[in-house]
Amino acid sequence: MTQDLKDRIQYGSAVAMIASSIALAFASFAVLHLVHSTVLAFVGEAVGFASAVFGLSVFARSKSRELNRRFGQLEQNIHANRESASNLDYQQQNDAQL
Numbered sequence: 001m002t003q004d005l006k007d008r009i010q011y012g013s014a015v016a017m018i019a020s021s022i023a024l025a026f027a028s029f030a031v032l033h034l035v036h037s038t039v040l041a042f043v044g045e046a047v048g049f050a051s052a053v054f055g056l057s058v059f060a061r062s063k064s065r066e067l068n069r070r071f072g073q074l075e076q077n078i079h080a081n082r083e084s085a086s087n088l089d090y091q092q093q094n095d096a097q098l
Contacts, residue, residue, distance in 0.1 A: 014053035021046035 021043040028039045 010053050014050040017046040018050050 024039055025035050025043055028035050
């Protein structure tokens with residue numbers, strides 16, 4: 001079994017889980033006029049499975065790291081700007097005293 005076939009099976013099963021959960025939720029609402037808690041549990045399980053297959057947690061983690069890196073760079077820039085501004089104020093004070 002090749003990796004391509006395994007990926008197709010995983011993606012197909014994830015899509016099938018989402019589709020079946022949507023169909024079950026609509027059927028539950030059509031028959032009972034409410035979505036039963038067990039149907040909602042199945043929808044949650046299907047979404048959890050699909051997100052694991054499609055790697056949403058990995059995507060979110062990588063975006064979180066990227067944001068942390070950008071905020072770190074921004075913080076470094078702010079500290080560098082403050083330091084250069086304080087050095088400029090010190091130089092201006094020394095120039096005024098001369």
